Amino acid sequence: MDSPNDRYQQIAQRHGVDLASVSPPSFADRIEALEKCLADKNVPFPIPQDKAQECLRAACSGQPFRIGMLSDQTVDLGVYTNAQHYDAYTFEENLSWACLIAEQQKSKHRYACGEYLHGEELFSIGGAVIPDFYLLNARIFQQTQWQLATVNQIIPAELFFTCHSRRFFPVTTFMRALEQDYLQEPDIGHDVAGHVSTFTIPVVAQLMQSHGLARNRIYQERDDALAVSTDPQERQAIERRGDELLLYAERIYWFTVEFGLVLEDPSIRAYGAGILSSPGETRFSIDSNRPTRILVDPSSDRDLLRLATTDYLINEFQKTYFVIRQFHLLESITPERIVRIAKLASKLPHFSWRDLVPGDHVLQVGESAVSTNEKYLRLAFHSFDTHCEQGDECLTRTAIRNLRLFAKKSNANAELCELFGSQIPPVPAGIMDWFVPRDDQGEFPQATRPLDLAPPV
Numbered sequence: 001m002d003s004p005n006d007r008y009q010q011i012a013q014r015h016g017v018d019l020a021s022v023s024p025p026s027f028a029d030r031i032e033a034l035e036k037c038l039a040d041k042n043v044p045f046p047i048p049q050d051k052a053q054e055c056l057r058a059a060c061s062g063q064p065f066r067i068g069m070l071s072d073q074t075v076d077l078g079v080y081t082n083a084q085h086y087d088a089y090t091f092e093e094n095l096s097w098a099c100l101i102a103e104q105q106k107s108k109h110r111y112a113c114g115e116y117l118h119g120e121e122l123f124s125i126g127g128a129v130i131p132d133f134y135l136l137n138a139r140i141f142q143q144t145q146w147q148l149a150t151v152n153q154i155i156p157a158e159l160f161f162t163c164h165s166r167r168f169f170p171v172t173t174f175m176r177a178l179e180q181d182y183l184q185e186p187d188i189g190h191d192v193a194g195h196v197s198t199f200t201i202p203v204v205a206q207l208m209q210s211h212g213l214a215r216n217r218i219y220q221e222r223d224d225a226l227a228v229s230t231d232p233q234e235r236q237a238i239e240r241r242g243d244e245l246l247l248y249a250e251r252i253y254w255f256t257v258e259f260g261l262v263l264e265d266p267s268i269r270a271y272g273a274g275i276l277s278s279p280g281e282t283r284f285s286i287d288s289n290r291p292t293r294i295l296v297d298p299s300s301d302r303d304l305l306r307l308a309t310t311d312y313l314i315n316e317f318q319k320t321y322f323v324i325r326q327f328h329l330l331e332s333i334t335p336e337r338i339v340r341i342a343k344l345a346s347k348l349p350h351f352s353w354r355d356l357v358p359g360d361h362v363l364q365v366g367e368s369a370v371s372t373n374e375k376y377l378r379l380a381f382h383s384f385d386t387h388c389e390q391g392d393e394c395l396t397r398t399a400i401r402n403l404r405l406f407a408k409k410s411n412a413n414a415e416l417c418e419l420f421g422s423q424i425p426p427v428p429a430g431i432m433d434w435f436v437p438r439d440d441q442g443e444f445p446q447a448t449r450p451l452d453l454a455p456p457v
């Protein structure tokens with residue numbers, strides 16, 4: 001039987017990792033590197049001396065890293081507060097990091113867009129051992145003015161985007177198991193190795209902060225409305241609306257910052273951190289004919305609305321990727337537009353992650369692509385005949401949401417057609433008569449998506 005060391009040796013070889021390099025620096029070495037970094041003035045954003053001293057004092061005292069302290073901003077993370085206990089990482093966790101980074105490097109160099117690779121060049125993360133967050137935070141701040149905030153799990157969207165509004169990026173501290181490619185929960189391999197290079201792309205850093213500022217606007221409007229409302233039911237509706245608008249803003253983030261592709265004529269390349277942190281999904285998103293790929297221009301309201309009205313699941317590779325026509329067009333996604341588009345989305349029927357919508361600029365029709373009416377047909381016919389294939393959770397919840405909307409607002413499809421500039425088929429005859437009485441009797445789930453768990457990973 002193989003000893004643990006033989007097993008590690010085999011795994012390291014498989015990924016081209018030198019086992020001897022998996023050797024975390026000592027406390028003294030980390031402090032020395034941090035001191036040198038903090039003193040570096042030859043960087044875009046030098047660290048003020050008082051902040052540098054405070055940071056060094058905290059690191060020298062052995063206090064684990066919790067949240068960056070190099071700007072005048074901070075965020076209260078409440079029950080999600082975490083800390084990086086650097087010396088507690090095991091050899092296996094460091095090896096897992098080294099193997100993942102080795103694989104990511106191979107796929108990034110083949111599939112990442114030029115801007116992302118430039119970010120990686122400017123800001124190499126290093127593959128041998130898990131980064132010390134004190135040093136990493138200082139280096140990120142010097143290049144981008146973003147900082148790290150450690151969290152203990154997926155945090156609510158509201159808090160996630162509050163962090164963004166102050167240029168904090170929430171990061172977990174745990175490392176995935178050895179040789180695990182895709183995971184639903186973000187880990188350091190996603191948060192650090194996937195996202196950090198994207199902060200160095202000014203247009204992406206701006207897009208991320210714009211989502212934070214959009215969150216502030218949404219919740220300011222909510223708080224203003226709450227201040228003049230005393231009716232408990234009305235107050236509940238106001239709170240729900242704030243969360244709902246943030247959910248639609250979050251979809252724009254998901255399809256750009258997390259899972260964005262970009263056209264680098266004639267090729268498609270990746271910049272989304274969710275894609276690039278998974279070598280398997282990186283290949284899948286670009287080379288496979290299984291997912292759908294749709295070209296979008298985010299400066300067009302129609303296309304931005306397409307992102308905000310598209311629902312998705314997080315527990316498997318995406319069914320549809322949106323390819324940004326040109327990278328610089330991401331600049332057009334301002335906080336004002338995010339809020340305006342989210343409000344429009346709240347009034348319209350939505351699409352599932354499999355839907356092809358008339359007017360889409362489709363580059364690749366994926367194997368699971370369906371027409372916009374498929375979700376209603378599957379919901380209805382599966383209830384009559386369980387041999388008829390049921391829609392996935394995304395199709396089902398989108399169908400229920402839309403049918404409830406049509407029941408209240410019969411012109412919703414006409415409004416959708418006008419905003420999309422294309423003819424989107426109405427719900428098939430008979431479906432509404434079938435759905436409404438059943439929904440009144442509580443046959444369908446009330447909450448089609450738990451808003452407080454919507455994770456912008």
Ligand SMILES: [Fe+2]
Pocket residue numbers: 186190191195258273274456457
């Ligand atoms: Fe992410």
